[in-house]
């Protein structure tokens with residue numbers, strides 16, 4: 001009996017031991033895989049880090065890059081590239097709105113050590129002219145656009161704000177001017193400075209901590225428009241405040257026949273200079289520019305589709321079915337002459353509203369997509385940055401989106 005139980009015992013111990021060994025082996029194997037994975041993971045993270053460094057150097061320095069001379073030869077370019085490895089990408093960014101760098105082998109000694117690819121897309125907003133109109137310049141006063149009235153007319157026409165009653169559009173423009181200008185003198189008949197807001201808030205029993213008065217300066221966030229007289233309204237039951245111009249929708253939610261207005265945030269921003277970069281602007285933004293979307297003679301939308309012609313002409317390739325002739329005929333416009341040659345239907349007055357060059361002055365924004373790849377593993381980062389005091393600042397950062 002005793003011997004029998006010793007044998008059973010021994011068999012038990014052996015099987016437990018072998019299970020343990022098997023476990024160790026699996027674990028050891030796993031550990032090696034984890035180590036390998038970690039090593040590659042760290043390697044691709046290094047790759048994306050170097051991608052960010054390259055993006056920073058290109059974004060901060062592209063405005064100063066020399067553009068290609070007409071007679072530049074292949075060997076001239078090679079020579080220039082010895083001094084500035086990214087000169088072509090910088091030129092591309094200066095001319096247009098985007099460039100792609102790479103895939104580059106980061107470690108030349110070790111070509112199998114992975115590559116990084118960097119895509120840079122300009123979102124506008126620099127002093128030289130952005131992709132959207134800078135609302136902080138659209139008012140009457142110091143720092144205001146000399147043509148702010150024409151631009152507002154274009155914006156309100158594009159958005160579909162009713163033309164009747166006639167005072168309505170003027171009220172919106174005057175109230176915005178009062179919010180933005182530094183003085184406290186009411187503009188026009190229906191403008192509004194602090195006293196108007198105090199009364200309005202009193203009447204609608206606004207809580208003490210939610211009361212406000214005009215900023216009398218630049219607004220940092222376009223959504224602040226929702227606080228400006230004329231840009232918001234109380235619904236009939238007084239329960240709700242709506243801002244159709246900031247959300248899109250019925251101009252008057254209580255009226256079944258009310259026109260639907262567009263969201264003006266699609267075309268307005270709070271940063272950048274007074275001009276619009278014609279190479280970056282969307283069709284909607286172009287639609288409000290006199291001479292492009294608005295007929296300068298009568299303030300009505302243009303008869304001809306100049307907006308469509310610009311969008312078509314600035315594409316990098318000819319429309320479907322047409323033959324590619326030469327580079328000069330496609331892509332971003334170099335200057336006013338180039339634009340006028342390629343879009344002859346444009347009206348001369350548009351010239352003073354437009355800029356052509358991209359820049360990285362303060363506030364210019366860029367979207368980055370950086371992808372590091374090594375041994376089949378890839379790590380990518382999507383970020384939105386802006387330039388301030390010769391540095392990149394991150395607004396958005398997303399890993400492996």
Ligand SMILES: [Ca+2]
Nearest residue numbers: 178181183216
């Ligand atoms: Ca004011």
